[in-house]
Amino acid sequence: MKLASKNVLYSASILPVVAAHLIVEAYCDAKPIVPVHHPKRIKFANESKPFTVHVTKYVCTETPYNESELLQCKTILRRNKPALFNISVHVPIVLNTFFFEVKTYYRLNDYQQFPAEIHTEVCSYFRHPSEDILSRHIMSVMFETVPHLMYYCPHGNTTYHAAFWIEDRFFPKSMPAGDFRMDVRFRTVRNITILAYRIYFSVRRQGIWKSLIEW
Numbered sequence: 001m002k003l004a005s006k007n008v009l010y011s012a013s014i015l016p017v018v019a020a021h022l023i024v025e026a027y028c029d030a031k032p033i034v035p036v037h038h039p040k041r042i043k044f045a046n047e048s049k050p051f052t053v054h055v056t057k058y059v060c061t062e063t064p065y066n067e068s069e070l071l072q073c074k075t076i077l078r079r080n081k082p083a084l085f086n087i088s089v090h091v092p093i094v095l096n097t098f099f100f101e102v103k104t105y106y107r108l109n110d111y112q113q114f115p116a117e118i119h120t121e122v123c124s125y126f127r128h129p130s131e132d133i134l135s136r137h138i139m140s141v142m143f144e145t146v147p148h149l150m151y152y153c154p155h156g157n158t159t160y161h162a163a164f165w166i167e168d169r170f171f172p173k174s175m176p177a178g179d180f181r182m183d184v185r186f187r188t189v190r191n192i193t194i195l196a197y198r199i200y201f202s203v204r205r206q207g208i209w210k211s212l213i214e215w
């Protein structure tokens with residue numbers, strides 16, 4: 001009898017400890033999502049631009065992926081609104097290091113590479129955002145379009161969902177008119193593609209009709 005009550009006492013006293021331990025573990029497993037702090041990001045003003053950007057389509061490339069599963073990749077064209085990109089990708093692996101690549105092409109006869117290229121390791125970039133104007137610009141666009149994905153590593157072990165569109169205000173003041181293609185790619189350290197997509201867009205200068213009327 002005495003022994004039993006001692007056991008009960010023992011169980012009762014250890015239970016909160018076990019419970020606390022479980023809570024801590026559950027908390028760790030659920031990997032707290034900490035939004036990236038990036039005070040120097042660009043706040044894009046809604047000023048008018050001498051051009052309009054028209055996205056014709058978003059296309060996922062290099063599919064199927066070996067370390068991830070593309071669940072959805074859809075361009076939704078909308079009347080009087082920019083095309084919407086609706087994408088989801090399941091990434092079962094945990095990512096503590098992964099790379100982000102952006103290459104832009106300008107179409108003359110064929111697509112020629114534009115001298116604006118990003119190749120950065122995301123986890124360390126989030127910890128120490130660089131001052132490089134181009135990566136700062138692209139990251140700032142991502143803060144506006146996919147803010148829920150801008151959290152510190154580890155990444156992966158989740159299904160990412162995003163639905164976004166690109167606005168004129170995200171572009172630099174001087175954009176040459178013409179057709180462009182932007183290739184975006186996320187890859188592992190071992191160069192395995194997690195997600196890759198292309199954005200096809202054209203830039204049209206405005207003011208042609210105005211100048212015709214003026215003259």
Ligand SMILES: *[C@@H]1O[C@H](CO)[C@@H](O)[C@H](O)[C@H]1NC(C)=O
Nearest residue numbers: 028029030031094154157158
């Ligand atoms: C992956 O996520 C699940 C649920 O969010 C969690 O239980 C598991 O511990 C995570 N695995 C790793 C390796 O982080």
Ligand SMILES: *[C@@H]1O[C@H](CO)[C@@H](O)[C@H](O)[C@H]1NC(C)=O
Nearest residue numbers: 044045046047048144167169
């Ligand atoms: C920018 O201006 C357009 C048109 O006036 C408006 O529809 C849009 O909501 C504005 N966006 C922001 C972020 O202020």
Ligand SMILES: *[C@@H]1O[C@H](CO)[C@@H](O)[C@H](O)[C@H]1NC(C)=O
Nearest residue numbers: 062063064065066191192193
């Ligand atoms: C997946 O792996 C196969 C075989 O190693 C390779 O040929 C293919 O290029 C890989 N695909 C991607 C998207 O990395």
Ligand SMILES: *[C@@H]1O[C@H](CO)[C@@H](O)[C@H](O)[C@H]1NC(C)=O
Nearest residue numbers: 072076084086087162163164
């Ligand atoms: C994106 O697609 C998913 C799955 O088809 C859908 O549930 C969701 O509503 C879509 N999001 C938008 C903004 O269209």
Ligand SMILES: *[C@@H]1O[C@H](CO)[C@@H](O)[C@H](O)[C@H]1NC(C)=O
Nearest residue numbers: 062185187190191192193196
């Ligand atoms: C990495 O993969 C990409 C796409 O699969 C390929 O074009 C590139 O040549 C690869 N780079 C290296 C260094 O293997």
